[in-house]
Amino acid sequence: xxxxxxxxxxxxxxxxxxxxxxxxxxxxxxxxxxxxxxxxxxxxxxxxxxxxxxxxxxxxxxxxxxxxxxxxxxxxxxxxxxxxxxxxxxxxxxxxxxxxxxxxxxxxxxxxxxxxxxxxxxxxxxxxxxxxxxxxxxxxxxxxxxxxxxxxxxxxxxxxxxxxxxxxxxxxxxxxxxxxxxxxxxxxxxxxxxxxxxxxxxxxxxxxxxxxxxxxxxxxxxxxxxxxxxxxxxxxxxxxxxxxxxxxxxxxxxxxxxxxxxxxxxxxxxxxxxxxxxxxxxxxxxxxxxxxxxxxxxxxxxxxxxxxxxxxxxxxxxxxxxxxxxxxxxxxxxxxxxxxxxxxxxxxxxxxxxxxxxxxxxxxxxxxxxxxxxxxxxxxxxxxxxxxxxxxxxxxxxxxxxxxxxxxxxxxxxxxxxxxxxxxxxxxxxxxxxxxxxxxxxxxxxxxxxxxxxxxxxxxxxxxxxxxxxxxxxxxxxx
Numbered sequence: 143x144x145x146x147x148x149x150x151x152x153x154x155x156x157x158x159x160x161x162x163x164x165x166x167x168x169x170x171x172x173x174x175x176x177x178x179x180x181x182x183x184x185x186x187x188x189x190x191x192x193x194x195x196x197x198x199x200x201x202x203x204x205x206x207x208x209x210x211x212x213x214x215x216x217x218x219x220x221x222x223x224x225x226x227x228x229x230x231x232x233x234x235x236x237x238x239x240x241x242x243x244x245x246x247x248x249x250x251x252x253x254x255x256x257x258x259x260x261x262x263x264x265x266x267x268x269x270x271x272x273x274x275x276x277x278x279x280x281x282x283x284x285x286x287x288x289x290x291x292x293x294x295x296x297x298x299x300x301x302x303x304x305x306x307x308x309x310x311x312x313x314x315x316x317x318x319x320x321x322x323x324x325x326x327x328x329x330x331x332x333x334x335x336x337x338x339x340x341x342x343x344x345x346x347x348x349x350x351x352x353x354x355x356x357x358x359x360x361x362x363x364x365x366x367x368x369x370x371x372x373x374x375x376x377x378x379x380x381x382x383x384x385x386x387x388x389x390x391x392x393x394x395x396x397x398x399x400x401x402x403x404x405x406x407x408x409x410x411x412x413x414x415x416x417x418x419x420x421x422x423x424x425x426x427x428x429x430x431x432x433x434x435x436x437x438x439x440x441x442x443x444x445x446x447x448x449x450x451x452x453x454x455x456x457x458x459x460x461x462x463x464x465x466x467x468x469x470x471x472x473x474x475x476x477x478x479x480x481x482x483x484x485x486x487x488x489x490x491x492x493x494x495x496x497x498x499x500x501x502x503x504x505x506x507x508x509x510x511x512x513x514x515x516x517x518x519x520x521x522x523x524x525x526x527x528x529x530x531x532x533x534x535x536x537x538x539x540x541x542x543x544x545x546x547x548x549x550x551x552x553x554x555x556x557x558x559x560x561x562x563x564x565x566x567x568x569x570x571x572x573x574x575x576x577x578x579x580x581x582x583x584x585x586x587x588x589x590x591x592x593x594x595x596x597x598x599x600x601x602x603x604x605x606x607x608x609x610x611x612x613x614x615x616x617x618x619x620x621x
Contacts, residue, residue: 202320547579
């Protein structure tokens with residue numbers, strides 16, 4: 143043994159070993175643990191898969207003679223059980239580490255390193271069955287360091303190809319892992335992948351696409367679409383939208399996602415908002431969904447206001463269509479007049495009230511007929527009904543005068559103070575023209591204003607005449 147040691151320059155070997163360890167510590171410090179006193183090196187190498195790779199966990203039960211159920215010799219005996227056990231397929235980005243305990247001789251790299259133990263964390267792969275030890279030993283070449291190559295080979299997942307566990311189907315890479323208990327291994331791999339991704343996200347820095355500040359991932363939120371925002375920006379934006387009732391904007395603020403109208407999931411909202419705000423967000427979403435039904439009417443009881451849908455199994459055009467029964471408070475009312483249900487035959491009392499008011503207004507002030515109506519119904523009551531009628535009429539006149547064409551889908555009216563005539567309904571999301579009410583193409587909404595021959599051609603904006611005559615400015619004299 144000593145004679146063979148004298149054949150190598152041990153100082154040179156020590157220098158090469160130190161150089162290789164320094165390279166590993168600089169590139170993969172999390173993978174290396176050195177025990178210089180015993181000449182042992184532990185390599186803990188996680189398997190990082192490109193993007194999200196399909197992992198198929200297949201049942202692999204060992205037979206009495208120690209052979210695998212997937213081997214040809216055991217195939218006849220295990221045909222029925224293998225057919226019943228369907229493989230579990232998941233999508234992962236990482237697999238648990240491979241542990242290597244390596245003894246480095248003094249003459250390394252001119253003599254081969256000795257792999258004392260090799261183990262897959264959580265026992266997700268039987269390394270002895272696939273002889274990973276022998277394949278690693280074959281990679282060593284005299285005079286060349288091999289530990290860095292080992293780390294890269296395992297970390298990249300290339301060893302799975304060499305072991306015959308990886309294949310390509312329809313352009314997609316699939317890794318098949320045989321295991322005696324796929325049901326137990328599946329949650330372990332998923333939990334490891336989730337925790338690893340979370341740790342990496344917290345340790346890295348990301349640029350918030352709202353405030354454009356580089357912030358640690360621990361103070362950021364990654365949405366399911368992949369966009370990252372700092373928690374404070376997302377919190378301010380979403381809480382403001384929930385407060386103002388604009389639930390459709392509670393989503394990813396990235397322009398691409400805004401264009402696709404991508405909304406946040408409940409889990410994403412819970413990570414940012416308080417419990418009270420989450421409840422309001424859920425209520426607003428339910429309210430928006432219900433309001434898309436044109437037959438829906440809210441309960442007229444002041445403390446209820448529950449949305450009440452149209453009754454089922456009622457013939458269209460039947461007077462029973464007007465009946466609504468609140469599921470929350472049990473109040474039965476007419477959907478037309480919002481009064482207590484008066485039956486399918488009786489007319490709504492509102493129509494009679496309106497007729498009475500119009501008859502009273504048509505009579506001359508101080509006439510005998512008007513005094514008789516005041517004695518019959520009460521002067522104060524009639525004055526109040528006339529005042530309510532005048533207010534309602536004034537409101538409808540203002541609505542017609544101050545608002546443009548209503549939304550062609552949900553009939554919602556809006557008042558435009560400035561801007562273009564391309565409108566997007568906040569209630570149903572319909573694109574329409576403010577001037578003529580025509581529905582616009584979602585992908586090319588401005589084609590309506592740029593196509594010659596259409597009545598709104600070149601009328602995207604309502605241009606008012608501007609008096610641009612020159613006016614003298616006080617304090618300046620014309621030379």
